[in-house]
Amino acid sequence: MEKVDENIEIAVLGGVGFNSYQEFESQPIHTPYGEVTAYLTTIKGKTIAVIPRHAGENHIPPHRINYRANIWAVHSVGAERVISTNSVGSMRGHPVGSFVVLDDFIDFTRNRPSTFYDDRTVHVDVSEPYCPEIRTALRAALEKQGLSYTEGIYACTEGPRFETRAEIRMMSQFADVVGMTGVPEVNLAKELSLCYASLAIITNQACGMTTQKLTADEVTDVVGKAQDAIFEIISDTIENIPKTRNCRCRFAKEGACL
């Protein structure tokens, strides 16, 4: 594990179309799971590492993202908090471009390395998957910006195809939004006792919610247009996060190991 900068406090894991990092200083981070490129900057007096989830030679598809390397990199640079941005489809008719602060998830992924613990048994606690302190900071940031948002449950699918109408009918019984990148990232963060929360942006209505065909272009387009707003929300969130952690995220592994 290498220490890049002792002072990195918060990591931002950016989703589709999140390009706000491009002018920052790039920093390679070696992990047991592969190399990660982080982009370092200072926001509101705090040193931040931005890791673009899909960045690579080509746009990395959701099922091939190296989630373990990304979360290991966050931990290895000493950051204890992760703010994630995820583009999602709405199963509740949320307006496109509006925001959802995730408060729970349901996992439909199938073929992803989903744990750091393959050689021992660790049942990490996910009764509160998203950090309450970061969520409070996110809500305050959205309110300050006067942006409409809700809170809701995220269904994570394997992809890379979009969901069928029947799948959305089923998932809409117990989740509000659907995406492909939130899991296993949130669980891996828990396994390393990090605080993790997600700002989801509605990029489209889920399959069968409208008569329109789903396209990947509209996803990139919506996030691209909301770029400045997303950056402002994240900056304010970073400012709002208390210096010391008072949440229970750091105890996620207490009593978890057999």
Ligand SMILES: [Zn+2]
């Ligand atoms: Zn926390």
